[in-house]
Amino acid sequence: MGDYVRVAGTADVKPxxxxxxxxxxxxxxxxxxxxxxxxxxxxxxxxxxxxxEGDVEGNVVTCPWHGWQFNVTTGECLKNPAAKVEVYPVKVEGDDITVLA
Structure with missing residues (x-):
């Protein structure tokens, strides 16, 4: 398995x-x-x-192209439960957001 990679600072991604x-x-x-x-x-x-680039409400993101919605914590599609996007482990180390991909 790979290493966690820094993707941003915690202040870079607003709630x-x-x-x-x-x-x-x-x-x-x-x-x-x-x-x-x-x-x-x-x-x-x-x-x-x-x-x-989609709108985020709670833990759901809406795709800006055709409105499909995904739970960002599980990757599951709300419109089609058979469809799913990959979810990656995230760790916060100090002020750094790191991802394992």
Missing amino acids: GHAIVAEVNGKTLAVFNVDGTFHAIDNTCVHRGGPLG
């Missing part, structure tokens, strides 16, 4: 928002849900929309 980060060749969306950070694949499984 209710996301950033997009590259980790080991993967594009991830990193979310702040009430001070807890979560990382999922940035690509919507429906049509490839950028989830990191």
Whole structure:
């Protein structure tokens, strides 16, 4: 298994928002849900929309292209339970957000 990679500082991701980060060749969306950070694949499984650019409400992100919604803590799609995006482990080390991808 790989190492955790720093993707941002905790102050860089405001509550209710996301950033997009590259980790080991993967594009991830990193979310702040009430001070807890979560990382999922940035690509919507429906049509490839950028989830990191979607609106976030609670622990749900809405894809800006076609409105598919995903739980950022589990990767599950609310519209189609069979569809899922990859979830990546996140650790906060001091003021650094790190992701294992």
